[in-house]
Amino acid sequence: GAGVSQTPSNKVTEKGKYVELRCDPISGHTALYWYRQSLGQGPEFLIYFQGTGAADDSGLPNDRFFAVRPEGSVSTLKIQRTERGDSAVYLCASSLTVAGGTEAFFGQGTRLTVV
Amino acid sequence: DAKTTQPTSMDCAEGRAANLPCNHSTISGNEYVYWYRQIHSQGPQYIIHGLKNNETNEMASLIITEDRKSSTLILPHATLRDTAVYYCIVSYYGGSQGNLIFGKGTKLSVKP
Numbered sequence: 001g002a003g004v005s006q007t008p009s010n011k012v013t014e015k016g017k018y019v020e021l022r023c024d025p026i027s028g029h030t031a032l033y034w035y036r037q038s039l040g041q042g043p044e045f046l047i048y049f050q051g052t053g054a055a056d057d058s059g060l061p062n063d064r065f066f067a068v069r070p071e072g073s074v075s076t077l078k079i080q081r082t083e084r085g086d087s088a089v090y091l092c093a094s095s096l097t098v099a100g101g102t103e104a105f106f107g108q109g110t111r112l113t114v115v
Numbered sequence: 116d117a118k119t120t121q122p123t124s125m126d127c128a129e130g131r132a133a134n135l136p137c138n139h140s141t142i143s144g145n146e147y148v149y150w151y152r153q154i155h156s157q158g159p160q161y162i163i164h165g166l167k168n169n170e171t172n173e174m175a176s177l178i179i180t181e182d183r184k185s186s187t188l189i190l191p192h193a194t195l196r197d198t199a200v201y202y203c204i205v206s207y208y209g210g211s212q213g214n215l216i217f218g219k220g221t222k223l224s225v226k227p
Contacts, residue, residue: 004158033214042202042217043159056214091158103149104215106158 004107006092012113013082021077021110025094032075033104034067035091043091049075082114118142119203124222127197133190135221137203140184146207148179149215150188152199159202159217162188193225 005024013019025032030051035043045059049069057067064082069075079086089109095102120138127133139148150162163170163177165186170177176189190197202220 035217042200042219043215045214045216048214059214093158103161103164105161108158 004092004094004105006107006110008110009108010111012115015082015084015114017082019079019082019112021090023075023092023107025073026105029094029096031095031097032069033093034077036088037091038088084114087112087114118205119218121203121218121221126224126226127193129195129225129227130192133193133223135188135201135223136185138185139205142183142205146205148186149204149206150177151202154199195225197223198225199223
């Protein structure tokens with residue numbers, strides 16, 4: 001595809017349920033990032049992958065959040081036992097490498113609403 | 116925490132140059148200055164980046180001071196479509212660190 005694709009674009013779930021958010025990066029991009037953005041705030045870093053491995057997961061807020069990228073392409077962000085405070089726009093980005101001076105391309109995000 | 120300081124908001128008249136300042140006094144020698152913008156309800160969009168030298172592309176110019184402690188993003192002829200939140204970020208890609216830390220950015224309003 002031409003850009004980073006995120007699905008679904010919107011997700012409404014009940015408190016306590018499990019959700020999966022999917023990110024399809026630009027073909028050939030080895031680095032993939034997840035952010036979340038609350039209303040009026042800048043994007044908040046969650047985790048980034050270099051290939052299949054999570055190179056930095058220091059932004060994951062707690063153990064209810066987990067992300068995988070098993071084949072080094074598509075990534076899934078998984079949230080267990082969702083809480084109302086998890087409501088936000090979840091953004092995915094990819095870049096060709098993690099070398100200095102590389103630009104990241106963002107998707108349009110998944111708007112998660114926990115009711 | 117973000118390593119940059121930006122004004123919360125700015126206005127600019129359509130057709131005029133928009134000059135967005137950013138302070139990054141703690142920048143280290145291997146960190147780049149990146150600018151992204153976010154138009155309402157869209158994902159952030161890359162604008163430009165630089166290390167030491169001034170840079171120009173089809174969207175904007177980036178002026179970095181000699182001591183690298185501050186920079187200015189210049190949109191030479193702002194249009195209404197440039198209304199967005201502009202984020203200045205300092206970051207080093209490489210090794211175990213590969214993330215962009217966003218602050219709150221500058222909300223630029225371009226007015227007719």
